[in-house]
Amino acid sequence: xxxxxxxxxxxxxxxxxxxxxxxxxxxxxxxxxxxxxxxxxxxxxxxxxxxxxxxxxxxxxxxxxxxxxxxxxxxxxxxxxxxxxxxxxxx
Numbered sequence: 001x002x003x004x005x006x007x008x009x010x011x012x013x014x015x016x017x018x019x020x021x022x023x024x025x026x027x028x029x030x031x032x033x034x035x036x037x038x039x040x041x042x043x044x045x046x047x048x049x050x051x052x053x054x055x056x057x058x059x060x061x062x063x064x065x066x067x068x069x070x071x072x073x074x075x076x077x078x079x080x081x082x083x084x085x086x087x088x089x090x091x
Contacts, residue, residue, distance in 0.1 A: 001021050001032065001048075003054050003058075004019060004021065004034070004054055004057060005019075005021070007058040007062075008061070011058075011062055011065065013062065013064075015065065016038070016061070016064050016065040016068065017036050017037070017061045017064050017065065018036070018037040018038075019035075019061070020034065020035040020036075021033070021034050022034070030046040030047060030082070031046070031047065032046065032047060032048040032049055033045070033046045034046075034048060034057075036061075038064070038070040039070075040070060041070065042084075043073070043081060044081065044082050044084050045057070045077060045080040045081055045082070046080055046082055047080055048080055052076065053076060053077070056074045056076045056077055057077060059074070060074055060077065
């Protein structure tokens with residue numbers, strides 16, 4: 001996850017896609033969770049590990065930054081996307 005933080009800082013990617021990293025959510029069924037915030041939506045990704053996944057996430061954020069808009073997630077990251085439970089369900 002340090003690789004993600006460094007890439008976001010070096011590329012000033014937070015101006016386009018804000019990145020928040022969490023070790024786990026809830027009872028830690030899902031580890032290495034990120035929340036990506038764009039002006040229009042939030043994208044939750046979980047179970048992130050390995051250079052291929054990190055590199056795909058960084059490349060996607062850089063492309064969004066260059067385009068000035070949120071682009072579709074790469075196929076590799078689609079498998080990691082999940083919907084967060086509504087707040088009223090969480091205990």
